[in-house]
Amino acid sequence: MRNQVFIISSLVLLLSCQQDSNTMSSLYELPKKLKEVSGIAYSPEAKLLWVIQDRGNANAIYGLNESGKIESNITIQNATNIDWEDITKDSNGDLYVGDFGNNENARKDLCIYKVSKDSLQKSAINASYKISFEYPEQKKFPPKSKDLLYDVEAFFEYKNNFYLFTKNRSSGFDGTTLLYKVPNNAGFHQAKLLGKFKTGGSYKNNAITSATISPDGSKVVLLCHGKVWLFQDFTGDNFLSGKANELQLNHFSQKEAICFKDNSTLLIADEKDKKIGGFVYETTLERLKTQP
Numbered sequence: 001m002r003n004q005v006f007i008i009s010s011l012v013l014l015l016s017c018q019q020d021s022n023t024m025s026s027l028y029e030l031p032k033k034l035k036e037v038s039g040i041a042y043s044p045e046a047k048l049l050w051v052i053q054d055r056g057n058a059n060a061i062y063g064l065n066e067s068g069k070i071e072s073n074i075t076i077q078n079a080t081n082i083d084w085e086d087i088t089k090d091s092n093g094d095l096y097v098g099d100f101g102n103n104e105n106a107r108k109d110l111c112i113y114k115v116s117k118d119s120l121q122k123s124a125i126n127a128s129y130k131i132s133f134e135y136p137e138q139k140k141f142p143p144k145s146k147d148l149l150y151d152v153e154a155f156f157e158y159k160n161n162f163y164l165f166t167k168n169r170s171s172g173f174d175g176t177t178l179l180y181k182v183p184n185n186a187g188f189h190q191a192k193l194l195g196k197f198k199t200g201g202s203y204k205n206n207a208i209t210s211a212t213i214s215p216d217g218s219k220v221v222l223l224c225h226g227k228v229w230l231f232q233d234f235t236g237d238n239f240l241s242g243k244a245n246e247l248q249l250n251h252f253s254q255k256e257a258i259c260f261k262d263n264s265t266l267l268i269a270d271e272k273d274k275k276i277g278g279f280v281y282e283t284t285l286e287r288l289k290t291q292p
Contacts, residue, residue, distance in 0.1 A: 021249060021250040021251035022250055022291065023248065023249050023250050023251065023283055023287055023288055023291050024249060024251055024268065024281040024282065024283045025281060025282050025283070026279045026280070026281050027066075027068065027267075027279075027280045027281065027282050028067060028068030028279070028280055029068065029278055029279050030051075030064075030068065030269065030272070030278050030279060030280060031062075031064075031068065031069070031070055033070075034051060034053060034062065034070075034278075035053075035271065035272040035278060036053045036054055036056070036057060036271050036272075037051055037052070037053055037256060037257055037269045037270075037271060038052055038053055038054035038084060038085050038086065038101075038153065038256045038257060038271075039051070039052045039084070039085060039086035039087035039088075039097075039098070039210065039256070039257045040087065040257040040258070040259050040267060040269050040280070041087045041088050041089045041095060041259050042259050042260070042261050042267060043063075043089065043093060044261075044262075045093065046063070046120075047065065047066055048063040048064060048065060048071060048072065049063070049064045049259075049267065049280065050062070050063055050064075050087055050089075050095055051063075051064060051087070051257075051269070052084045052086075052087045052097055053081075053084065054081075054083055054084055054085055054101060054256075055081060055082060055083035055084070055101060056081075057081055057084075058075065058081065059075060059076050059077075059079050059080055059081040059084075060073060060074060060075045060076065061074050061076065061087065061095065061097065061115065062074075063120070064280075068280065072120065072123075073123065074115075074119075074120065074122065074123060074124070074125060075123065075124045075125070076097070076113060076115065076125060076126070076127050077124055077125065077126050078126045078127055079097065079099070079113045079127050079130075080099075081099070082099050082101070082107075082109065083099060083100070083101025083102070083103075083107075084097055084098065084099050084101065085098055085099075085100060085101040085152065085153040085154075086098040086152075086153060086154055086155050086210055086211070086257070088155060088156045088157050088162075088212075088259075089157065090157045090160075090184070092117060093117040094114060094115065094116055094117045094128075095114075095115040095117070095120075096112050096113065096114055096115070096157055096162070096184075097112065097113045097115065097127075098112050098152070098155050098162075098164075099111050099112065099113065100112070100152045100155075100164070101151065101152070101153065102150055102151040102152065103151055103169065104142050105138070105141065105142040105143055105147075105148045105149070105150045105151060105169070106141045106142040107141075108134065108141060109132070110132065110133055110134065110152075111130050111131060111132045111133070112130070112131040112133075112155075112162060112182070113127040113129075113130055113131075114127055114128040114129050114130075114131070114184075114186075115127055115128065116128045129186035130186060131162070131182065131183075131184065131185065131186060131187070131189065132187070132188045132189070133182045133188065133189045133190070133191045134188075134190060134191065135150050135180065135191050135193075136190050136191070136193075137193060138150050145170065145171040146170050146171050146172060147170060148168070148169040148170045148171075149166055149168060149169075149170060149176065149178055150166060151166060151167040151168075151169050152164045152165065152166050152167060152180075153167050153208065153209045153210060153256065154167070154208050154209060154210045154211035154222060154223070155211060156211055156212055156213045156220075157184060158213050158217060158237070159217075159237075160183070160184045161181055161182065161183055161184055161237070162181070162182040162183075162184055163179060163180070163181055163194075163211070163213075163237065163239065164179070164180040164181075164182065164191065165177050165178070165179055165180075165208050165211045165222060166178040166180070166208070167207050167208050167209065168203070168207060168208075169203075169207075173202065173203045173206075173207075174198055174200060175198050175199030175200045175201055175206040175207075176196055176197070176198050176199075177196065177197050177198075177199065177208045177222070177240075178193060178195075178196050179193070179194045179195045179196065179197070179238070179239060179240050180192065180193055180194065181194050181237065194237065194238050194239075194240070195238045195239075195240040195241060196240065197229075197240040197244065199224070199229065199246075204225065205224060205225065205226055205227070206224055206227075207224060207225075208222050208223065208224065209223050209224060209225065209255060209256050209257075210222075210223040210255075210256060210257050210258040211223065211258070212258050212259045212260050212266070213239075213260070214260045214263045214264075215260060215262065215263055216263050218232065218263070219231070219232050219260075219263070219285070220232075220234070220239040220242070221258060221260070221266065223255055223256075223257075223258040223268065224255070225252055225253065225254060225255050226248070226249055226250075226251065226252040226255075227246060227247060227248050227249055228246075228247050228249065228258070228266075228288065229244055229245070229246055229247070230244070230245045230247055230285065230288075231243065231244055231245075232245075245289075247285075247288040247289065247291065248288075248291050248292070249268075249283075249288070250291060251281075253270040253271075253273070253276050253277040254270050254271040254273055254277055255268055255269070255270045256269065256270065256271055257269040257270075261282070264284050264285050264286060265282060265283070265284050266282070266283050266284065266285070267280060267281070267282055268280070268281045268282075268283065269281070
């Protein structure tokens with residue numbers, strides 16, 4: 001029996017190590033029920049990682065402890081998971097779920113749900129309010145294939161506004177991501193276009209899948225499947241106007257979620273795909289900057 005336990009433990013350790021790279025360390029494997037994680041947000045006070053899954057999954061958020069076990073499973077009763085693509089939090093610790101996945105660029109019901117920090121002790125809650133919005137630049141639903149610019153999988157909240165970074169699905173992909181601003185107020189809003197950035201390369205390697213801002217507001221990071229883009233020294237809230245650095249993760253998987261744990265440490269999660277992915281990883285900006 002002791003030998004069996006040793007063998008099983010060794011296999012688990014080996015699998016975990018295979019998920020590592022020279023830039024990231026795997027913290028834990030995600031629970032089996034969380035195979036399609038699309039967003040994460042870290043609450044330092046509770047030491048919980050809040051997790052959502054995208055379309056086809058429950059309208060629920062999950063709180064994982066530092067061992068990766070589910071401590072909270074909260075159903076949002078007045079919200080539907082049409083295509084939840086990211087989760088973020090504000091400086092008060094309230095959570096926001098972005099239901100703005102828009103693969104075909106045909107949706108007219110894009111929204112964000114607020115989840116009050118004070119309600120996170122319950123198993124079934126109502127969202128505090130709903131923020132709906134549209135992109136004024138989009139005139140057709142869907143637009144022509146060369147103009148498929150209005151899918152979003154990446155956002156964060158900062159100083160009572162949301163900042164959304166589009167995922168380019170256009171033919172002739174050039175990596176253009178648009179930065180939109182939406183006020184954190186209940187009701188319907190016109191998203192304001194603030195800027196754009198071109199990652200170049202291929203869709204597989206340069207499509208934006210998540211975004212995060214450091215607690216001190218000085219750094220913004222955009223996630224791709226095998227790299228991150230770091231923005232610093234920006235002017236105001238036009239984050240894409242800052243100095244951009246492309247940082248390699250040296251690890252390719254379907255990475256869909258990123259958040260800052262502190263001003264330097266990043267947490268990253270990928271979806272489970274056969275024998276690859278389904279983990280939460282940790283890295284630091286200092287570690288990433290040392291890689292070629």
